[in-house]
Amino acid sequence: MRLLLLILLSTFWLxxxxxxxxxxxxxxxNTLTKGLSIASNGDTITVKSGTYKDGNTVVTKSVTIIGExxxxxxxxxxxxxxxxxxxxxxxKNITFNSAGYSALKDFAAIKIIDASKVIIExxxxxxxxxxxxVSNSSSVxxxxxxxxxxPKSEQLTGNGxxxxxxNNALIENNRCxxxxxxxxxxxxxxxxxxxxxxxxxxxxxxxxxxxNDDSYFGNTFKNNGAGVAVMYSKRVKMENNxxxxxxxxxxxxxxxxxxxxxxxxxxxxxxxxxxxxMEGSSRIDIQKNIFKSNGWAVKIQASCDxxxxxxxxxxxxxxxxxxxxxxxxxxxxxxxxxKYEGYDLNKDGIGDVPYxxxxxxxxxxxxxxxxxxxxxxxxxxxxxxxxxMIPGATPxxxxxxxxxxxxxxx
Amino acid sequence: MxxxxxxxxxxxxxxxxxxxxxxxxxxxxxxxxQLEENESKAILxxxxxxxIVLPLVSIVFSTIHYYNSYEFIExxxxxxxxxxxxxxxxxxxxxxxxxxxxxxxxxxPVLIFSFNSVGLSLLFTGVMLTIIFASLAFLxxxxxxxxxxxxxVTLLLWFYxxxxxxxxxxxxxxSFSDYPLEKIIPVLSALNPVDLGRIFIMLKMDVSxxxxxxxxxxxxxxxSFIGVLFTVGVMALWAIIPLRFALLVFNKKDI
Amino acid sequence: MIQIERxxxxxxxxxxxxNINVLFEKGxxxxxIGPNGSGKTTLIKSILGLVKPDSGTILVNNILAGKSPDxxxxxxxxxQIGRYPDNMKVGHLFSMLENLRAxxxxxxxxxxIQSFKLEDIYQKPMRTLSGGTRQKVSAAVAFMFSPDILxxxxxxxxxxxxxxxxxxxxxxxxxxxxxxxxITSHILSDLDELTTHVTYLQEGKLLFMKDIATLQEDTxxxxxxxxxxRVMRGEHTDGSWIDKIFNTSSNEEKR
Numbered sequence: 001m002r003l004l005l006l007i008l009l010s011t012f013w014l015x016x017x018x019x020x021x022x023x024x025x026x027x028x029x030n031t032l033t034k035g036l037s038i039a040s041n042g043d044t045i046t047v048k049s050g051t052y053k054d055g056n057t058v059v060t061k062s063v064t065i066i067g068e069x070x071x072x073x074x075x076x077x078x079x080x081x082x083x084x085x086x087x088x089x090x091x092k093n094i095t096f097n098s099a100g101y102s103a104l105k106d107f108a109a110i111k112i113i114d115a116s117k118v119i120i121e122x123x124x125x126x127x128x129x130x131x132x133x134v135s136n137s138s139s140v141x142x143x144x145x146x147x148x149x150x151p152k153s154e155q156l157t158g159n160g161x162x163x164x165x166x167n168n169a170l171i172e173n174n175r176c177x178x179x180x181x182x183x184x185x186x187x188x189x190x191x192x193x194x195x196x197x198x199x200x201x202x203x204x205x206x207x208x209x210x211x212n213d214d215s216y217f218g219n220t221f222k223n224n225g226a227g228v229a230v231m232y233s234k235r236v237k238m239e240n241n242x243x244x245x246x247x248x249x250x251x252x253x254x255x256x257x258x259x260x261x262x263x264x265x266x267x268x269x270x271x272x273x274x275x276x277x278m279e280g281s282s283r284i285d286i287q288k289n290i291f292k293s294n295g296w297a298v299k300i301q302a303s304c305d306x307x308x309x310x311x312x313x314x315x316x317x318x319x320x321x322x323x324x325x326x327x328x329x330x331x332x333x334x335x336x337x338x339k340y341e342g343y344d345l346n347k348d349g350i351g352d353v354p355y356x357x358x359x360x361x362x363x364x365x366x367x368x369x370x371x372x373x374x375x376x377x378x379x380x381x382x383x384x385x386x387x388x389m390i391p392g393a394t395p396x397x398x399x400x401x402x403x404x405x406x407x408x409x410x
Numbered sequence: 411m412x413x414x415x416x417x418x419x420x421x422x423x424x425x426x427x428x429x430x431x432x433x434x435x436x437x438x439x440x441x442x443x444q445l446e447e448n449e450s451k452a453i454l455x456x457x458x459x460x461x462i463v464l465p466l467v468s469i470v471f472s473t474i475h476y477y478n479s480y481e482f483i484e485x486x487x488x489x490x491x492x493x494x495x496x497x498x499x500x501x502x503x504x505x506x507x508x509x510x511x512x513x514x515x516x517x518x519p520v521l522i523f524s525f526n527s528v529g530l531s532l533l534f535t536g537v538m539l540t541i542i543f544a545s546l547a548f549l550x551x552x553x554x555x556x557x558x559x560x561x562x563v564t565l566l567l568w569f570y571x572x573x574x575x576x577x578x579x580x581x582x583x584x585s586f587s588d589y590p591l592e593k594i595i596p597v598l599s600a601l602n603p604v605d606l607g608r609i610f611i612m613l614k615m616d617v618s619x620x621x622x623x624x625x626x627x628x629x630x631x632x633x634s635f636i637g638v639l640f641t642v643g644v645m646a647l648w649a650i651i652p653l654r655f656a657l658l659v660f661n662k663k664d665i
Numbered sequence: 666m667i668q669i670e671r672x673x674x675x676x677x678x679x680x681x682x683x684n685i686n687v688l689f690e691k692g693x694x695x696x697x698i699g700p701n702g703s704g705k706t707t708l709i710k711s712i713l714g715l716v717k718p719d720s721g722t723i724l725v726n727n728i729l730a731g732k733s734p735d736x737x738x739x740x741x742x743x744x745q746i747g748r749y750p751d752n753m754k755v756g757h758l759f760s761m762l763e764n765l766r767a768x769x770x771x772x773x774x775x776x777x778i779q780s781f782k783l784e785d786i787y788q789k790p791m792r793t794l795s796g797g798t799r800q801k802v803s804a805a806v807a808f809m810f811s812p813d814i815l816x817x818x819x820x821x822x823x824x825x826x827x828x829x830x831x832x833x834x835x836x837x838x839x840x841x842x843x844x845x846x847x848i849t850s851h852i853l854s855d856l857d858e859l860t861t862h863v864t865y866l867q868e869g870k871l872l873f874m875k876d877i878a879t880l881q882e883d884t885x886x887x888x889x890x891x892x893x894x895r896v897m898r899g900e901h902t903d904g905s906w907i908d909k910i911f912n913t914s915s916n917e918e919k920r
Contacts, residue, residue, distance in 0.1 A: 247621040273621050293450065295619025316450030318619035338451050370591040371583050372620065372628070373599060376454075376612060378462055379576035407447055417761045421750035424790075481748035485806070488713050488742035491765065492734045664676075665715040 024048035032057050032065065032073075039063050041086075047071045047094065055079045062088035067095075075099035075128070080107040090119045099128035106158065108133035112140060120145060130158035131179060139168045149178035151202045159184040160201065163191070171196060181207040182224065185214065194218050204229045205246075208236065217241060227252040227272060236262040244270045252277040253294065259284060266410070269294055275317070278304045287311045290410050296322045296362070305329035313407045314338060314357070318375070321357035321398065322366060328397040332357060336404040344405045355403040358394045360387035414486070414496065418503025422475065428511050431467060435459070435515025443523040450615075453528055456516065457611060460536045461604055462572055464512065465543040469564045472504045472547030477557040484665050497548070497660045501653060505544045509537045528614045535607035542603045542648045543568070549652040552660045575602045596631060596640065603648040610641050666691050666814060666845045667712060672721035674707055674869075681707045682718065683869040689845050691813070694836070694859050695874075697849040699866035705849045706745065708866065709816055712847075713742055725814070738766065741812035745819045745849075747803035749791040755802060756787030759809070766810060776838075777805040780831045796823050804832055808839070815839060815846045822850075833859060 021043055023035040031054040035045045041062045049069030056079045059065070063086075071094045075081045078100040082091065089112075096109040108130035112118050116138045124146045125131040131147040134140050140163075147160045160176035162184045163169055169191040175198075176182040182198030185191070186209040193216035198205035205221030208214070208230040215237035221228050227246035230236060236259065243253030253272035254264070258280040268290045269275035275294040276286070279301040289312045291297035297317040298309070302325030309332045314320050320337060334350075342351035361380050365372050374380050387394060422428055438459065442452040479500060486496045516536060520529040547564050554560040579598050583591055599605045613620065613632050620628040631637045667689040674682040681704045689695055697705050710716040712723055714731035723730040726739060749758060763773065778784060781801040786794070794802070800823050807815060815836075821829045836846060836859055848860075863880055865872040875883070884891075 247618060249621070251621070271618050273618050293618060295616065295621065315448050318616040338448055368583060368587050370587070370595060371580065373583070373595050373605070373609065374576050374580055375616065375619075376457060376461075376608060377576045377605065378458075378572050379580065381458070382573075413764055414761075417753065417757065418750070420757070421752045424752035478748075479750065481744065481746055482750055484715060485742070485744060485747070485749075485803075487715055488737060488740065488744070489762065489765065490734045490736070490738035662717065664674075664717055665710065 018042040018044070021045045022048065023052075025050035025052070036061060036063065057082055059084045059089055060086050062086050064090040065092070065094070066090075067093040071095060072097055075109065077101070080105070080109075080111055081128075082110045084110065084112045084115055084118055087116045087118065089115065090121070091123060092119075092121045093123065095124040095126070096128065096131075097126050099125075099130075101129040101156065103155075106130055106133060106162075108158070108162075111135075112137050116140070119143070124148070128158070129156075130162050131160045131176070133158070133162045134166055134169070135164040137166050137169075140166060141170045141172075142174060143170070143172050145174045147174065147176040147179065151178045151180075151200075154180055154202050157202055159207075160198070163188045167191065170194075175199075176201065178202075181205075182221070183207070185209065185211040187211060189213050192216070196220075197222075199223055201225065206230075208233055212236070215239070220244065221246070221253075223247070224251075226250060227255060229255040229257070230259055230262075231255075231257040232259075234260050234262070238262065238264045238267060240266045242268045242270070243272055243275070244268075246272045248273060256281045256284070264289060268292070269297065274299050274322075276300075278307065280304065282306050284308070288408070288410055289313075290315070291320075292316055295319065299323070300330060301325070302327050307331070308333075310334045311408055312336070313410060315407065319359060319362040322362050323358055323395060323398065324366065326395045328395050330398075332398070332400040334402045334404060335400050336407040337400065338407070340403045340405075342403065349405050351403040351405055354399040354401045356388055356391065356394060356399055358398050359384050360394055363393055414491070414499035415502040415506070418479075418500055419507050422503055422507040423510065427471065428507055431471075431508075432511040432515045435512060436519065439516045439519035443519055449524050453524060453532065453615065456520070456532060457608075457615075460516070460532060460539065460611075461608055464536055465539050465572060465604060466568050468508050468540045468543035469547045469550075469568050470561065471508060472544040473551050473560050473564045474557075475504050476500065476548060476551040477560060480665075487665060493661050494657055497552075497657055498653075501544065501548055501656075504548075505541045508540045508544060512536050512540055528611065531611045531614045535610055538645045538649070539603060539607050542645065542652075545649045545651075545653040545656070549656040549659070552656045552663060571602055571604045576605065579605075600640075600644045603645055606641055606644055606648075666726060667847075668724040668727075669708075669712075670722050670724075672708075672711060672718045672723065674704075674711065674716060674718045680869045682711070685721070685869075685871045687864065687871055687874050689847065689862075691845050692840075692843045693862050694840050694846045695848065695862045695864055696860045697847055697864050697866065699872075702868075703866040704869045705866055706818060709742075709818060709847065709849065712816065713737065713740065738810070739812050740814045740816060741807035741810060743800075743803045743807035743815075743817045743820055745822070747799040749799070749802070751792035752790050754788055754790055755783060755794070758791070758802065758806070759787075762806065762809065772811065774808050774811045775805075777801070777808050777831070777835055780835070781805060781828060797825060797828065800824050801828060804835075808835060813844055815844060817846070817848045819850055820848060 021035050021039050023029050023032055023045060029035050031052060032047065033054055036059060039045055039061055044064040047067050049071060051072040051074055053074045053076055059082065073081050073094060074097045077098045081096050081099050091110060099109040100107045109125040109128035110120060110132045112134040114136045119141045120132060122144045126148050127150050132142055142161055149157060151157050157180045159181040160179035160183060161171055161174060165187045167189045169188060171183060171193045172195050174196045177199050180202050182201040182205045183193060183196065184207045188211040191214045195218040197220045199222045201224045203225045204227065205224035206228045210232050212234045217239040220242040222244040224246055228243060246253050252274045253269040254276045256276065256278045260282045262284045264284060264286045266288050271293045273295045275291045275297045277299045280303045282305050284307045286307065286309045291312060291314045293316045296319045297314050299322040307330040312335045314335060314337045316338060320339060337355050337357060340351055340355045342353040344351055361375065361384055439456060442455050446452040483496060487493065517533050520533060546567055550563045550567060551560045554563060599609050609632055613628060669685055669687045672682050672685040699705050707716055711718050712730060717731060725736045728736040730736060783801060783805055804820060820832060824832060840846060860877060862874065862876050864874045
């Protein structure tokens with residue numbers, strides 16, 4: 001018992017002994033490395049304004065490193081700037097410039113390896129190969145950072161926030177521009193990505209691989225090379241995100257490949273070449289989303305089954321639904337389609353005749369892309385009308401039996 | 411030149427038909443924007459009006475106007491005025507009044523409810539198609555002395571440009587689908603002003619879908635500055651060439 | 666004044682004008698007569714440059730007709746059927762013509778406008794006018810710029826007797842001004858007293874061009890109408906009479 005008390009007391013003593021170390025240019029402690037060498041676990045290192053060119057710094061102690069004023073760590077295009085392998089490290093308010101590139105070692109501005117409870121907050125990273133690279137760690141928080149890259153080719157550019165084999169991570173309020181993937185998740189579980197802004201990245205705004213039980217909401221993914229890809233994952237929640245202006249021959253707002261048991265709710269898909277492209281996906285609940293001004297709102301391959309689209313708004317899309325087969329294993333119900341031309345005699349707000357979201361011409365274009373020239377012409381409209389009356393080529397059962405007469409307030 | 415068109419214009423804008431046409435366009439566009447829940451659907455219906463109704467009205471009205479003005483043209487020709495001047499005055503009078511009707515009827519609602527690139531491209535296409543079909547109407551009219559025949563020819567022309575040509579193109583695109591047809595699409599579209607106008611609008615309206623076409627030909631060609639010049643230039647040619655031929659024929663013609 | 670040499674015109678199978686030679690001088694009031702389809706209107710239209718003859722030349726005051734439109738400033742033309750833009754007001758027609766011909770400082774001849782009381786209907790649109798009133802307008806237009814040559818196509822057809830008399834009075838007045846006045850008509854009686862010369866066309870051929878005195882002498886009829894009727898009925902079946910006419914007319918031409 002006494003021993004226990006002693007240990008407790010000594011902990012308090014140690015705690016109260018936690019020191020504050022100051023690193024400043026023109027002082028005896030003029031680099032972070034020197035500061036770290038005299039620090040012990042629990043200390044706070046305050047870095048004063050200035051530019052520090054100190055090559056690679058390895059953090060092995062649980063310290064809090066806070067920038068005061070305009071603190072710049074410069075990697076001189078050669079070095080990985082910060083390598084963190086201790087738990088409980090906090091990095092705050094520091095600008096990282098020009099981290100080096102190494103194809104073998106995945107250099108990053110901030111790298112976190114085998115650590116937990118690390119917090120990276122309110123930093124700015126300009127021009128790194130990887131901006132923040134996290135592997136084999138848990139409970140990492142990355143918050144309020146601004147990551148800005150100068151994209152080269154896909155090979156020479158790393159990811160903005162890269163997580164590999166992690167769990168319980170929280171990624172929020174970051175801004176990420178000009179990397180390969182804005183946010184990259186591989187083998188990451190039980191994590192949350194929220195309120196981030198990912199724009200103009202070379203490949204994906206968000207890239208999910210083999211990561212189960214994660215959720216992301218309130219994010220904006222805009223004008224990325226190919227949109228957002230969620231692949232080979234289960235139980236993913238995607239809510240209230242904005243997928244916008246992801247344009248190109250194989251660009252998607254959201255690409256779903258081999259996804260199961262997930263939720264896509266309350267998202268907005270605006271002006272994407274394809275709003276959602278699905279292949280090999282099952283049991284996904286897609287509701288209360290807005291699909292507006294997309295080339296194709298949804299492209300659903302024949303390899304998908306048991307997906308349920310309901311209570312979505314489809315407005316001003318060039319094509320509502322595209323598909324490559326005639327098998328219909330997915331449900332479309334109670335959606336609002338602006339192209340619906342039916343009537344509602346009993347005034348219950350639901351159209352009395354079903355809506356066929358797949359137009360003949362969308363299938364023709366799929367086969368022969370040059371026919372896009374005639375899209376919206378009178379001739380093609382007649383063809384489409386004829387097909388709607390007597391479906392021949394389009395999947396007969398891909399219908400919304402209860403199309404809404406008025407759009408949902410979403 | 412413009413002196414005479416002023417009187418022609420003044421005469422046409424007071425005609426019941428042009429007033430009814432303006433009102434029709436205005437009511438349709440206005441109610442489309444009011445009734446349709448979203449703007450994109452209204453724009454889509456307007457697109458059909460512009461691509462189908464507008465050329466029809468323009469070509470038929472211009473033809474009828476020409477035949478109805480025949481005696482007046484004759485009287486003007488007995489004045490010391492050149493044939494070129496008289497025909498051009500008639501043409502400008504008709505083209506300006508029809509474009510004016512379109513601009514008031516469709517332009518004002520579009521500028522109020524949809525003042526954006528799609529709306530503006532709709533207006534541009536509408537004005538150009540009005541002028542082009544008036545030009546075609548004048549050519550058809552000077553070629554035939556008989557009013558019924560003239561109107562018949564113009565209806566055929568309208569039918570050809572809005573329906574038959576696209577059917578032919580669809581056939582071509584399918585029978586030669588193994589060849590790189592993307593390259594001849596600008597040519598195919600240049601041969602029909604309605605298609606050209608439609609692609610011009612589509613470029614703004616369906617930009618998301620067009621970006622998805624593998625070779626991105628539309629965006630690269632039609633979307634570029636050169637492409638816009640191409641579209642505007644070819645449409646101008648469609649207005650000028652039939653009128654030029656009409657002048658040639660009219661100059662040699664016995665009235 | 667008007668010198669017509671070897672004019673021929675063929676409309677498809679129909680030879681409308683067949684090698685016409687004739688000379689019209691100032692001071693003459695020429696009645697151009699002949700049965701329907703004889704080529705009267707075509708001849709007039711050729712003079713005005715509205716119809717382009719297949720061969721031959723027409724000189725108006727020594728200017729080749731049909732080339733530049735300027736020679737028409739010396740011609741006043743009153744068409745058979747006057748149709749004007751529906752919504753143009755009567756006053757506008759006159760102001761338009763003044764406006765269009767402003768470059769020539771004519772002292773405008775408004776006699777007919779006054780005597781027909783056209784100023785009272787200046788605010789009326791053309792479509793509301795009766796055929797007779799439109800004829801009055803046409804007549805007023807023809808005389809308005811005091812031209813040296815007046816070409817009147819069936820001027821009194823459709824005019825009430827009173828107006829017809831006013832028009833005749835005007836023609837008589839112009840006749841004294843040494844002008845050339847060409848009148849086509851098939852009702853001769855009401856223009857008898859004005860006519861100085863008669864030209865008779867049949868099936869595109871000019872049968873004779875004769876002054877009244879000679880004609881009366883040849884046919885033995887005082888009344889011009891009866892004299893013509895005699896010719897038309899072909900009472901001189903021997904043909905020598907016609908030969909004589911031809912000789913005279915060609916003599917006249919050579920003069």
